[in-house]
Amino acid sequence: MREVAVIGIGISKFGELWDQSIRDIFAEAALSAMKNANIKKIDALYVGSMSSGLYTMQEHLSSLMTDYIGQRGAAGFRIESACASGGSAMRLAYLEVASGMSDIVLAGGVEKMWDVDDGSAILATASDQEYEAYHGVTFPGLYAMMAKLYMHRYGLTREELAQIPVISHKHAVNNPNAQYPFEITVDTVLKSSLVADPLRLMDCSPITDGAACVILCPLEMAKDFTDKPVKVKAVGAATGTIALHDHKDIIRLDAVRLAAERAYKASGLSPQDIDFVEVHDCFSIAQILVAEELGFFSFGEGGKALAEGQGTYGGKIVINPSGGLKAKGHPVGATGIAQIVEAVIQLRGEAGKRQVNNAKFGMTQNMGGSGGSCVVHILEAL
């Protein structure tokens, strides 16, 4: 396989984008990424989107987006793996280049979520419809069960759990694209509406419109386009069980562990080598479980460690310098690519006030459902 580099990035504002349609939002990020990479033509486009059909009655984004950004003729594909759609699009775009099939490939993601009023039912299509969603459980309910068990088994307090979103919001303050770039306190979390006990509104990632795109090319061509190529060092992908009740242990995420193992093995790296990680914190509890599965903390110790600040600047590893899904926003199909965008910004040293010092290796972890699928990437500054 050929080595692959990211040579351009683009991202839209994350938030409530009432005056932009799904094509406008994607085009903004895509054209920005192409400009950032100094390219005018792509060979192929991969777009991650979880539910453009249910959210906007528009499937066939492969054709629409390639057409709408002026790239008719290029190969185009839409990739869906629920909330891991963006990461999956990245992995397959990587293969498109690594295999030698194409040279210049756009990997993007988009979701336009604010135009409907049944967003929870749509998101629940990422769970097992026949055995979970149909019976009324939605994702806050599923993650609430995970939180309950974790808190019970390992003695994590409600106040400690509340530190997770507090830190995420602190990070987001320095991210101009974030949906909620302001600080909150533990008190804000504890006094926010109860969604599914023990999870409150401030434990949950929001509904977000947004898009993100990156441009990939063979590493050996990268210097023709940019002074700061970022290498895609390794990819890892895995599935688990779609239904939470089929997990061997509902607070273990086998797909995350497997995807990470594959990425570590392919890169020859271990958790100690990673300088920062963008993780899929769809709920506060998810950040803890994922950080443990990725090998940054021992099982059962992640919650307290993160509450003590081990996942922010000055700690063991910087988690979600972008603000993460909670504070940066979570336009589902775009999230996996937005994580790559953040990793590239950090590895280029362009992150300003949220820069992780001497960042050499960055990881991204994008997850579908309650752990039904996961894609992990490791990127390297050259």
Next chain:
Amino acid sequence: MREVAVIGIGISKFGELWDQSIRDIFAEAALSAMKNANIKKIDALYVGSMSSGLYTMQEHLSSLMTDYIGQRGAAGFRIESACASGGSAMRLAYLEVASGMSDIVLAGGVEKMWDVDDGSAILATASDQEYEAYHGVTFPGLYAMMAKLYMHRYGLTREELAQIPVISHKHAVNNPNAQYPFEITVDTVLKSSLVADPLRLMDCSPITDGAACVILCPLEMAKDFTDKPVKVKAVGAATGTIALHDHKDIIRLDAVRLAAERAYKASGLSPQDIDFVEVHDCFSIAQILVAEELGFFSFGEGGKALAEGQGTYGGKIVINPSGGLKAKGHPVGATGIAQIVEAVIQLRGEAGKRQVNNAKFGMTQNMGGSGGSCVVHILEAL
């Protein structure tokens, strides 16, 4: 890139599968393909599905299907490109093997379409929602405009156009999985309900539940699993314009021409080398336009040639020996893979009464929308 072979095939009955859910239908085809390939474990799964969200409120098929066929842990991805979802899944599964990322990969497709009553609106999400579907035009209307212009420009009669489905049904008689394995006459077509002038019910592919799967591996490993491996000789993919009004000429399908050009170039073959082709005849007029773009007939001559029997046994090339979308059925996301299944059956010499004699090279052509995307494969008997 590594050379890739198909070592196993599986297909469900096509039709109204009221007693099977989407997961049942897919699992039937997937497990059948795994058995056919003599394998028990896959490294990755690619599933094409256009609108599982809108049809069944179930996204995340990447996880669900991998889980449901006993392959937890494997990488899983759902691919969507409207009606070209299956062909797209095949192309990306091909890259998964060709790149060296995985060895044993399942490429499948599925659609469960009969459970809803707004199927036309769902299919219209493959068109330009804001500029076509929203204003009331659905696919029969779009293809009717193409048929009108073709008939006017090239003097094709309504009776000649009716020969296309008549021949498709004749082929389907010998396909045990076909939805409508019976013959019809020109009179049947001309007396069927008018759907969108000049297209009548018998010009239109039906609503179908169904799934199809194939197993891919590196060609050099294929003989370990089967005596009759079929080589994936070449792939070609392209996008066009999603909206029909943006075509330079509404009866030209640039994406089909480009995808075919890429597949011919990669294979070193020309139309004269192809023994049979499975084309995307979503409407009778589509078979004509596609056969011309693929280079089997000159522009404007395909209609009369096909009416005269040049696309059936004894003619210039056998088109849709399976019965095609019209008579075999069109479970949207499964169609592109069902085409591959038919090509493999033919190239193995296992097609019985519908066998194309001395078949060496078979082509498949899978198309999204009114030509917004297209994927072409060329397969070779070894």
